Amino acid sequence: xxxxxxxxxxxxxxxxxxxxxxxxxxxxxxxxxxxxxxxxxxxxxxxxxxxxxxxxxxxxxxxxxxxxxxxxxxxxxxxxxxxxxxxxxxxxxxxxxxxxxxxxxxxxxxxxxxxxxxxxxxxxxxxxxxxxxxxxxxxxxxxxxxxxxxxxxxxxxxxxxxxxxxxxxxxxxxxxxxxxxxxxxxxxxxxxxxxxxxxxxxxxxxxxxxxxxxxxxxxxxxxxxxxxxxxxxxxxxxxxxxxxxxxxxxxxxxxxxxxxxxxxx
Amino acid sequence: xxxxxxxxxxxxxxxxxxxxxxxxxxxxxxxxxxxxxxxxxxxxxxxxxxxxxxxxxxxxxxxxxxxxxxxxxxxxxxxxxxxxxxxxxxxxxxxxxxxxxxxxxxxxxxxxxxxxxxxxxxxxxxxxxxxxxxxxxxxxxxxxxxxxxxxxxxxxxxxxxxxxxxxxxxxxxxxxxxxxxxxxxxxxxxxxxxxxxxxxxxxxxxxxxxxxxxxxxxxxxxxxxxxxxxxxxxxxxxxxxxxxxxxxxxxxxxxxxxxxxxxxxxxxxxxxxxxxxxxxxxxxxxxxxxxxxxxxxxxxxxxxxxxxxxxxxxxxxxx
Numbered sequence: 162x163x164x165x166x167x168x169x170x171x172x173x174x175x176x177x178x179x180x181x182x183x184x185x186x187x188x189x190x191x192x193x194x195x196x197x198x199x200x201x202x203x204x205x206x207x208x209x210x211x212x213x214x215x216x217x218x219x220x221x222x223x224x225x226x227x228x229x230x231x232x233x234x235x236x237x238x239x240x241x242x243x244x245x246x247x248x249x250x251x252x253x254x255x256x257x258x259x260x261x262x263x264x265x266x267x268x269x270x271x272x273x274x275x276x277x278x279x280x281x282x283x284x285x286x287x288x289x290x291x292x293x294x295x296x297x298x299x300x301x302x303x304x305x306x307x308x309x310x311x312x313x314x315x316x317x318x319x320x321x322x323x324x325x326x327x328x329x330x331x332x333x334x335x336x337x338x339x340x341x342x343x344x345x346x347x348x349x350x351x352x353x354x355x356x357x358x359x360x361x362x363x364x365x366x367x368x369x370x371x372x373x374x375x376x377x378x379x380x381x382x383x384x385x386x387x388x389x390x391x392x393x394x395x396x397x398x399x400x401x402x403x404x405x406x407x408x409x410x411x412x413x414x415x416x417x418x419x420x421x422x423x424x425x426x
Numbered sequence: 427x428x429x430x431x432x433x434x435x436x437x438x439x440x441x442x443x444x445x446x447x448x449x450x451x452x453x454x455x456x457x458x459x460x461x462x463x464x465x466x467x468x469x470x471x472x473x474x475x476x477x478x479x480x481x482x483x484x485x486x487x488x489x490x491x492x493x494x495x496x497x498x499x500x501x502x503x504x505x506x507x508x509x510x511x512x513x514x515x516x517x518x519x520x521x522x523x524x525x526x527x528x529x530x531x532x533x534x535x536x537x538x539x540x541x542x543x544x545x546x547x548x549x550x551x552x553x554x555x556x557x558x559x560x561x562x563x564x565x566x567x568x569x570x571x572x573x574x575x576x577x578x579x580x581x582x583x584x585x586x587x588x589x590x591x592x593x594x595x596x597x598x599x600x601x602x603x604x605x606x607x608x609x610x611x612x613x614x615x616x617x618x619x620x621x622x623x624x625x626x627x628x629x630x631x632x633x634x635x636x637x638x639x640x641x642x643x644x645x646x647x648x649x650x651x652x653x654x655x656x657x658x659x660x661x662x663x664x665x666x667x668x669x670x671x672x673x674x675x676x677x678x679x680x681x682x683x684x685x686x687x688x689x690x691x692x693x694x695x696x697x698x699x700x701x702x703x704x705x706x707x708x709x710x711x712x713x714x715x716x717x718x719x720x721x722x723x724x725x726x727x728x729x730x731x732x733x734x735x736x737x738x739x740x741x742x743x744x745x
Contacts, residue, residue: 288466
């Protein structure tokens with residue numbers, strides 16, 4: 162049995178952890194004397210929120226953040242659509258559909274996203290005549306769609322066989338079974354892993370900077386090239402990503418706990 | 427004893443089943459697939475008037491050197507070698523780091539758990555590309571200026587240098603290579619930590635209680651009871667992580683490490699062979715990872731067959 166520790170017994174640990182955080186803060190904000198690096202945090206604010214003659218406006222980092230969120234949002238919707246299609250194709254009785262889905266998933270999962278991005282931008286781009294933002298969204302959606310497809314497939318496969326049989330005995334056809342019986346149950350199972358997939362999507366969207374889409378990472382790189390504020394900018398960029406991804410992660414674990422509870426009931 | 431149907435019989439049966447299941451829907455899908463491929467081919471050949479030049483590309487994979495009268499690897503093959511080297515070293519470095527994080531996270535002291543968790547969440551929630559940039563500047567500007575790799579290498583004998591070049595690639599790239607390896611190692615360590623922690627958690631709690639009762643301390647418990655049993659659950663996903671490392675290693679091309687993806691961009695800037703290069707690079711990654719995945723799944727099956735767990739489970743079930 163694991164006993165719940167009393168407040169007094171964890172107090173030394175709390176203090177020690179607070180000390181660790183304080184040391185980290187001193188390293189970042191203590192100036193040159195504590196870390197040996199001349200931190201210039203005061204120069205960062207204007208890249209977040211800039212003041213011009215006409216009033217306040219978002220700085221390049223916030224604009225990049227908007228781009229990152231927009232890219233991830235659109236790709237999330239598209240990748241879920243692709244994922245459901247891929248899962249249904251894989252589970253279907255059609256030989257060709259299953260083969261296409263299998264080939265797509267295996268190919269995407271066995272090559273680096275960066276290479277896929279270059280492939281879509283430089284090879285499919287001229288063929289289909291698509292701009293770089295579209296290429297970025299396509300690559301991200303196809304990439305995450307393969308993973309989402311696997312998640313959804315395992316969610317559907319995890320549903321008890323008796324559910325199919327009962328739906329069949331109620332006289333439902335295949336699409337009715339999916340619509341009313343299988344998918345509503347599957348969604349509850351796949352929502353938590355899909356949310357953590359959204360975290361991956363936000364992280365992976367940083368790669369689009371390689372094809373010069375002006376997301377948060379690229380904006381950071383541009384500012385660094387101008388100002389040489391290497392560490393300040395990279396840590397700010399990392400912190401901005403962290404805010405988005407940790408809140409998504411927190412949502413994922415909250416969902417997981419909730420779904421777990423509702424499934425057990 | 428029931429004999430399993432022979433492989434050949436099963437294979438024929440499978441193909442026969444494919445054809446009996448073949449429907450009109452399959453025909454339509456296949457037609458769409460063929461039409462798409464034809465449309466792409468038409469655009470490439472007629473509208474873009476693309477002139478394929480595979481001969482030039484072949485020189486970048488492997489070429490004949492008349493001076494030494496032998497075949498020498500081109501940029502792409504050297505890039506592939508760098509990718510494999512980088513992933514291997516990163517994986518070797520990441521496993522102990524991952525083990526350390528996993529032990530921190532499954533520690534009994536809250537301070538250890540919090541520290542492990544904080545590190546894990548910080549790395550896991552930051553994009554790899556940002557971690558690599560931070561790692562690159564940190565290593566190249568802070569660490570390596572203190573500990574000068576180039577100077578250290580100067581003093582070494584030629585035979586040692588040869589070994590170093592075999593393991594880590596050309597010596598001129600060594601500082602960048604090391605910082606890239608370290609960054610990739612830290613990124614993968616976080617995932618390895620979760621794999622190892624899962625393996626540790628999969629151990630029956632009775633084992634830990636039993637070792638407590640025997641008076642083993644925490645270190646002895648890990649060494650003699652937990653890790654030997656956890657390894658069987660850890661090894662398959664750990665080897666799967668190696669495939670992920672190879673894929674993730676493509677990101678280090680942003681800091682100009684001459685690995686496969688970077689070599690691709692370099693060749694393109696010299697030759698403009700966009701189509702050939704990206705098709706080849708994609709296929710090279712795919713072949714590498716598919717081969718590894720296949721090998722891993724074979725290994726996994728063999729381990730499962732030869733490990734005593736099935737027998738043990740059966741005995742347990744019989745009581």
